[in-house]
Amino acid sequence: MKGMSRARLVRRTLIVALVVGIAYVTIVAAAWVFQRQLIYLPSSPPTLTAAEAIPGAREVELTTSDGLELSAWFVEPDTQGVVLIAPGNAGNRQHRAALAQELAANGLGVLLMDYRGYGGNPGSPTEFGLAQDARAAVEYLYAEAGVPHDQVVYFGESLGTGVVSELATEYPPAAMVLRSPFTSLADVGQHHYRFLPVRWLLKDRYPVAEHVTHPALESVPITVILGTRDSVVPTHFSRHVAEVAGANVVEIAGANHNDRSLNSGEDVVRAIVQASADVGINATQE
Structure with missing residues (x-):
């Protein structure tokens, strides 16, 4: 028995x-x-026009190398300098309008892009696709808007840090500001999903720490902005990116990933304006 x-x-x-x-x-x-x-968590098209969302803005079209026509919003600079804003993984360009308004109020031009599949744009987002979208954006600034190479500043937000850091390896900007950067998408994914083999599964990797050490960025000043209570991209990831990049660090005390203070707050605006001024772009600091 x-x-x-x-x-x-x-x-x-x-x-x-x-x-x-x-x-x-x-x-x-x-x-x-x-x-x-x-x-990727895209939302529906903006409910406002470019001019309604950002005074002085106009709608422009970005043509990608694979033939997509992407809508974006563009604000001409008062004198010189344009900030290319690469958004995070959710929402659309209207959700970044407050930041664009503040930068424009400081005399900077702004190109606020939406990726493929976002904000009513055609296509489906992938790492390779977003890289093509970013190239279309910077090529628009150079070829159609007539902005000199040394007058373009990249601002990447969260997932957008992966987009602009990769873009910078081919098209180095005058300066680059990374808000809530991660070392790689695989690292932050493994942090949140410890029970899954994320590093083995992941198709899109966005190796930010690798990109910022690329030889093309040796002379590009980099600023890292982080929130000390970021629950999406823990601060140790952002600090590591700053360390390997030799970046200036701006900490926003008590800020979580989606807080207004970390999206369009005074410290974020000031950091972008200062990064622009440090490379000779004459923004009007208010």
Whole structure:
């Protein structure tokens, strides 16, 4: 009888292990299939026109190398200097209008882009696709808006830090400001999903720490902005990016990832204006 009980216990243990294993494999498979729906969270088109959202702004079209026409908002600079804003993984350009307004009020031009699949734009977002979108944006500034190479500042927000840091390896800006940068998307994903093999699963990687050490950025001044209570991109990731980049660090005490103070607050605006001024772009500091 004892042998029978032991055999039943072994069978039950094996069955439980099998069920758990199947469940885990199912979760991993779902994560593989649907990962981009978890990473990219675009919203519907803006409800305001460019001029309604940002006084003096106009709608422009960015043409990507794979033939997409992407809508963006552009504000001409008062004198010189344009900030290219690469958004995070959610929302649309209207959600960054407050930052663009503040920068324009300081005399800076702004190109506020939306990626493919965002804000009513065609296409589906991927790391490679967003890289093409960013190239279309900077090429618009150079070729169509006539902005000199040494008058362009990149500002990347969260996921956008991966976009502009990669862009900078081919098109170095006058200066670059990274808000809530992560070392890589794989690192921050593994931090949040410890039970999944994120580094093995991930298709889009955005290796920011690798990009900022690229030889093309040796003479590009970099500023890192972080919130000390960021729950999405923990501060140690942003600090590591700053360390390997030799960047200036601006800390916003008590700020979480989506707080206004970390999106369009005075410290963020001041950091971008100062980074522009440090490379000779004559913004009007209010």
